[in-house]
Amino acid sequence: MFASAPKRRGRYAVGGRGMVEFGSPLPEVAQVLASGLTKRELVDWGGVALRVTGVAAVAPPSFSSGRAVLRTATPVVMKGSGRDETGERTTRQAWVLPAEPEWAGYFQQNLVRKAETLKVDPAVSLEAVTWIGPKRSFAVSQGAKPGAAVEVELTGPPETLQALWSWGLGQANSAGFGWVSA
Structure with missing residues (x-):
């Protein structure tokens, strides 16, 4: 910053x-x-x-209560299914924004996948999206990745919440997306 x-x-x-x-x-x-x-x-x-x-x-917060409110400083990007209302795949680059119907489900899967990758308890849940920032797109590699900063309420084991705080939310974290504000 x-x-x-x-x-x-x-x-x-x-x-x-x-x-x-x-x-x-x-x-x-x-x-x-x-x-x-x-x-x-x-x-x-x-x-x-x-x-x-x-x-x-x-150091990450303790999250001893098993609850976390995390706000990102950078946009969270998330790919969706790329399917239309009939279920037919229309694109492979289906970026979805936090207010869109598919976002919460794919975000939840991403949280669990990160926990499993780190071999920590994957019993983490998205409880609510409490704030959504404006849509922002950044050029990364080939093309732009759209997303929005978010504030989310999560529940889960303290160790898992600490890992997510340290890793970031959503996809493309190594490119700077989904960085959680300290």
Whole structure:
């Protein structure tokens, strides 16, 4: 986040003083990343030179109640079925937005798949979508991925909620989508 950087359509704004957050649901990966960054003065991030002035590890909240309210700082992207009302597949690139009927089901499947990948308890549930930001599209690889920032209420085991907080919500997290605000 670079508050003083001029906004550019379809791109993340960079320039001036700011902050870049990296995360991983695997603490070992986050620790190695933090260790490596502390040894650098500059990081080349997509052709932008970032001067490293500090590195801080941020632990996820405890979520001891088994409930979490997570809000993303970047759009959440989610692919849908690509099928029309009759069930016929019309496209493979069927990006769906949080207010669309398929979104919640595919989002729920994504939460469970992430938990299973990390070998944590997959008994996590989307309880509600409490806020939806404006639609935003960013160019990634070949084509634009549309999504919207969201705030969601989840229930599940604390360890699973911590992992999701650290990983991000939705798809394409490694490209910066679905980053949960600390």
